[in-house]
Amino acid sequence: MRISINRHADTPVYLQIKNQVRDMIFSDVLPEGMLLPPERSLAKDLEVNRSTVIRAYQELKADGLVGSQVGKGTVVLHQTVKKSSLAEGYINPLPWYQLFAETVTSSNDNIIGDIMAITGSDNVISFAGGIPAPSLYPIEIMREIQSELFETANRELFLHSPVEGHYPLRESISYLLRQRQIVAAPKDTVILSGSQQGLDFMARVFIRPGDTVIVEEPTFFGAIQIFRSAGARVIGAPIDKEGLRTDVLEALLVRHKPKFIYTLPTFQNPSGVTMSLERRYQLLNLAYQYQLPILEDDPYGELYYESTPIPPLKALDRHGYVIYLSTFSKSLFLGLRVGWVTAAPQVLAKFAQLKQMTDLHVNTPAQLLLDAFIRKGCYERHVAVLRQEYAARRDKMLRALEKYKVPGISWDKPEGGYYIWCKLPDNILRHKLVANASKRGVVFLPGEAFYPDGTQGDTHVRLNYTFASPEQIETGIKYLLQAVRETTITAGNHENERNLKPLV
Numbered sequence: 001m002r003i004s005i006n007r008h009a010d011t012p013v014y015l016q017i018k019n020q021v022r023d024m025i026f027s028d029v030l031p032e033g034m035l036l037p038p039e040r041s042l043a044k045d046l047e048v049n050r051s052t053v054i055r056a057y058q059e060l061k062a063d064g065l066v067g068s069q070v071g072k073g074t075v076v077l078h079q080t081v082k083k084s085s086l087a088e089g090y091i092n093p094l095p096w097y098q099l100f101a102e103t104v105t106s107s108n109d110n111i112i113g114d115i116m117a118i119t120g121s122d123n124v125i126s127f128a129g130g131i132p133a134p135s136l137y138p139i140e141i142m143r144e145i146q147s148e149l150f151e152t153a154n155r156e157l158f159l160h161s162p163v164e165g166h167y168p169l170r171e172s173i174s175y176l177l178r179q180r181q182i183v184a185a186p187k188d189t190v191i192l193s194g195s196q197q198g199l200d201f202m203a204r205v206f207i208r209p210g211d212t213v214i215v216e217e218p219t220f221f222g223a224i225q226i227f228r229s230a231g232a233r234v235i236g237a238p239i240d241k242e243g244l245r246t247d248v249l250e251a252l253l254v255r256h257k258p259k260f261i262y263t264l265p266t267f268q269n270p271s272g273v274t275m276s277l278e279r280r281y282q283l284l285n286l287a288y289q290y291q292l293p294i295l296e297d298d299p300y301g302e303l304y305y306e307s308t309p310i311p312p313l314k315a316l317d318r319h320g321y322v323i324y325l326s327t328f329s330k331s332l333f334l335g336l337r338v339g340w341v342t343a344a345p346q347v348l349a350k351f352a353q354l355k356q357m358t359d360l361h362v363n364t365p366a367q368l369l370l371d372a373f374i375r376k377g378c379y380e381r382h383v384a385v386l387r388q389e390y391a392a393r394r395d396k397m398l399r400a401l402e403k404y405k406v407p408g409i410s411w412d413k414p415e416g417g418y419y420i421w422c423k424l425p426d427n428i429l430r431h432k433l434v435a436n437a438s439k440r441g442v443v444f445l446p447g448e449a450f451y452p453d454g455t456q457g458d459t460h461v462r463l464n465y466t467f468a469s470p471e472q473i474e475t476g477i478k479y480l481l482q483a484v485r486e487t488t489i490t491a492g493n494h495e496n497e498r499n500l501k502p503l504v
């Protein structure tokens with residue numbers, strides 16, 4: 001039961017609780033016979049006095065909405081009384097959940113939302129988000145460029161940009177792409193509000209309800225959510241240390257006739273795996289053979305910590321089958337909301353059409369700021385700093401994992417990107433781990449979120465090493481592995497299990 005309390009509102013807290021429960025009863029979110037949480041536990045969850053909940057329940061009882069059942073607790077009653085007679089002029093609340101389109105209501109990933117919501121709070125060490133290190137934001141340089149832009153501002157800064165994006169920025173992106181071995185003219189790119197928008201447009205351009213999309217297993221949860229919202233069946237293809245298993249993929253292509261294949265070949269999210277060159281060619285050949293577009297999502301490719309990485313699929317594709325998405329979110333900051341798609345002209349025309357219908361273009365000052373930042377050479381210098389710092393944080397996390405290691409836990413060293421994908425001991429009480437770790441002030445993302453069918457992945461957790469400071473990494477891993485140890489079933493651990501209280 002989700003109740004939100006506004007402590008600054010004029011309405012007393014007991015009344016806020018009563019009204020929200022009443023609305024849930026009238027909108028059938030709480031159907032007849034549903035047991036309400038015990039007063040004590042609701043009071044604890046909402047961090048209010050027990051007497052406040054008692055008063056709310058008493059009023060609900062007085063209105064005939066709930067009743068006490070011996071041995072059970074407080075239950076929702078059958079509503080024989082017409083709602084309008086409960087109070088003069090009472091208007092039934094809108095039954096929102098009955099009105100929402102299936103596609104939106106079905107994607108209710110609250111666990112991720114809840115975990116992300118506490119990322120950044122004091123006393124929480126977060127390995128959960130895919131967030132760049134705040135201490136490395138290029139604030140000073142951005143400030144200088146921004147003042148220059150505003151001092152010399154001509155109208156361009158305040159006007160609409162072209163739907164496809166500010167042309168000089170598209171030129172700058174061509175320059176950056178060449179360093180990734182992709183040869184693309186400015187006209188081959190459309191600027192987007194982050195690559196998340198690219199995933200959404202992909203779904204809108206290609207997916208009709210009932211179509212199939214093949215994704216890696218595990219994969220970025222945001223993509224699963226978007227494709228599914230468009231009505232797609234999302235089918236997973238396994239990966240191993242060389243990336244997507246192209247031997248298994250072929251059978252899936254034959255069986256499911258997908259609309260496209262979604263892949264993160266370089267420093268994959270969440271596994272950190274990089275697809276080998278051989279697999280890249282095999283994947284391209286399968287795409288050509290079955291005439292299938294490949295959506296290559298590459299937010300992490302330039303964040304390499306060993307040798308320069310294998311070229312993106314887009315660089316190897318000679319026939320325009322690859323639709324390439326990338327972003328500045330991971331190399332600069334998430335709030336910038338600038339990403340792009342580089343693809344065949346037919347696909348770009350559709351993306352531009354959707355861009356125009358959705359939000360016209362990415363905000364003009366952000367595009368100009370970013371373009372100047374790249375042209376002055378600041379971007380390349382910044383990414384070089386990130387490579388050094390993130391390599392150090394990755395190594396710090398690897399060392400901490402080694403130092404506080406528990407039996408049955410294992411991981412691979414990612415050669416770049418943001419994440420370590422950690423395998424848990426087999427005998428762990430997985431559903432308790434999030435709560436147990438968060439009790440110690442550490443959050444991470446559980447593996448299930450990254451699998452289309454949600455039944456796998458509980459063997460793993462994703463640990464981000466870019467956001468937490470080096471000191472926090474050491475402490476966080478120590479606490480996390482303590483939590484793992486305590487949540488692992490061994491004789492004597494059953495007692496601890498009972499006392500866990502979730503933070504999220």
Ligand SMILES: Cc1ncc(COP(=O)(O)O)c(C=O)c1O
Pocket residue numbers: 130193194195196197220222264269297299326327328329334338339
């Ligand atoms: C694989 C992948 N694709 C897309 C995105 C979305 O990025 P953006 O901020 O550019 O929308 C993310 C962000 O975490 C990601 O990891």
